[in-house]
Amino acid sequence: MVSQALMRLGSAVSRRRMKLLLGLALLAYVASVWGNFVNMRSIQENSELRIESKIEEIVEPLREKIRDLEKSFTQKYPPVKFLSEKDRKRILITGGAGFVGSHLTDKLMMDGHEVTVVDNFFTGRKRNVEHWIGHENFELINHDVVEPLYIEVDQIYHLASPASPPNYMYNPIKTLKTNTIGTLNMLGLAKRVGARLLLASTSEVYGDPEVHPQSEDYWGHVNPIGPRACYDEGKRVAETMCYAYMKQEGVEVRVARIFNTFGPRMHMNDGRVVSNFILQALQGEPLTVYGSGSQTRAFQYVSDLVNGLVALMNSNVSSPVNLGNPEEHTILQFAQLIKTLVGSGSEIQFLSEAQDDPQKRKPDIKKAKLMLGWEPVVPLEEGLNKAIHYFRKELEYQANNQYIPKPKPARIKKGRTRRT
Numbered sequence: 192m193v194s195q196a197l198m199r200l201g202s203a204v205s206r207r208r209m210k211l212l213l214g215l216a217l218l219a220y221v222a223s224v225w226g227n228f229v230n231m232r233s234i235q236e237n238s239e240l241r242i243e244s245k246i247e248e249i250v251e252p253l254r255e256k257i258r259d260l261e262k263s264f265t266q267k268y269p270p271v272k273f274l275s276e277k278d279r280k281r282i283l284i285t286g287g288a289g290f291v292g293s294h295l296t297d298k299l300m301m302d303g304h305e306v307t308v309v310d311n312f313f314t315g316r317k318r319n320v321e322h323w324i325g326h327e328n329f330e331l332i333n334h335d336v337v338e339p340l341y342i343e344v345d346q347i348y349h350l351a352s353p354a355s356p357p358n359y360m361y362n363p364i365k366t367l368k369t370n371t372i373g374t375l376n377m378l379g380l381a382k383r384v385g386a387r388l389l390l391a392s393t394s395e396v397y398g399d400p401e402v403h404p405q406s407e408d409y410w411g412h413v414n415p416i417g418p419r420a421c422y423d424e425g426k427r428v429a430e431t432m433c434y435a436y437m438k439q440e441g442v443e444v445r446v447a448r449i450f451n452t453f454g455p456r457m458h459m460n461d462g463r464v465v466s467n468f469i470l471q472a473l474q475g476e477p478l479t480v481y482g483s484g485s486q487t488r489a490f491q492y493v494s495d496l497v498n499g500l501v502a503l504m505n506s507n508v509s510s511p512v513n514l515g516n517p518e519e520h521t522i523l524q525f526a527q528l529i530k531t532l533v534g535s536g537s538e539i540q541f542l543s544e545a546q547d548d549p550q551k552r553k554p555d556i557k558k559a560k561l562m563l564g565w566e567p568v569v570p571l572e573e574g575l576n577k578a579i580h581y582f583r584k585e586l587e588y589q590a591n592n593q594y595i596p597k598p599k600p601a602r603i604k605k606g607r608t609r610r611t
Contacts, residue, residue, distance in 0.1 A: 274303035288315030363421035370425030450515025454493030484523030492574030515554035
């Protein structure tokens with residue numbers, strides 16, 4: 192009996208031990224599985240962290256680029272005045288991406304008008320007006336005025352035409368077409384929509400003048416078949432067209448005879464006196480003077496001209512008006528002044544006289560003073576310093592793009608005897 196009881200006790204202990212051992216084994220297995228799970232989870236989490244870190248490294252530069260793009264799209268425009276509907280005009284500027292046209296665009300935009308710029312970019316540049324692109328009051332159209340244009344406008348500033356001798360001599364037929372067919376198209380547009388048109392004419396209509404200074408009633412002294420004739424005669428016939436449309440069709444016209452103008456946004460290599468001298472002085476090259484340098488010019492700063500154009504457009508003066516600076520300088524004096532302002536050691540080099548180069552040019556601006564209350568206010572040296580600063584920046588920009596502009600030479604006189 193005792194032995195049987197002992198055997199039963201041993202058997203029960205063995206079962207308990209077995210159960211305990213099995214329980215311990217199961218616990219160890221569970222612990223092992225959990226450990227593996229936790230370890231795998233840790234590895235997975237570490238792997239995910241590493242992947243997230245890599246993704247972040249790749250994405251962050253993209254985020255930076257997106258932020259830069261957002262900044263560029265969030266355009267900050269120059270301050271624009273608010274005008275009511277009745278005061279705000281719809282204004283078309285042909286050649287509005289050019290030197291004078293872009294400054295006129297700035298003024299009219301800041302005055303609160305709706306401005307449409309039309310330009311074929313023959314000499315104009317999109318850079319000149321890009322700070323307005325996207326503004327609700329501004330529109331830029333790539334269009335040649337030789338082709339008709341159909342839009343609704345209240346005023347037309349017709350500035351489209353190459354204006355520097357190398358540019359208008361480069362393609363004289365195109366220059367003639369722009370000043371004749373282009374002007375006819377703009378006058379036709381003005382007639383259709385009842386707009387007022389201002390023609391940007393030129394002092395070149397006076398040619399090589401025999402009257403000094405030149406007033407608006409002087410008829411001029413122009414060589415009709417010379418190298419400058421495509422521009423000189425093109426502008427003269429454009430004036431004729433304006434007054435024919437005024438008399439026959441009742442179109443309101445204004446004619447501005449613009450004298451030498453300078454300032455920022457001039458083409459560096461357009462062959463004009465100011466750009467040539469500044470460019471040569473900044474680059475340490477000889478300042479090239481054609482002829483003796485005794486020819487005279489009168490230079491106005493671009494902001495003065497723009498104010499004059501706007502004053503003329505909004506006036507009741509339909510006859511031609513000179514817009515220029517009556518302060519006269521010889522070309523040689525002007526070269527020496529630019530040398531001094533730039534601080535250049537450049538020499539002055541005298542070359543053969545350019546063909547049909549006017550010997551004297553000085554506007555009589557009594558009419559502008561009396562009827563527009565306009566006269567130039569920017570001193571010559573102040574304007575030149577602004578132009579020199581602009582040209583310095585342009586040279587830096589061009590140097591970074593591996594392009595160094597060179598002044599364009601004038602067309603040299605070839606055995607022509609000047610009438611006296």
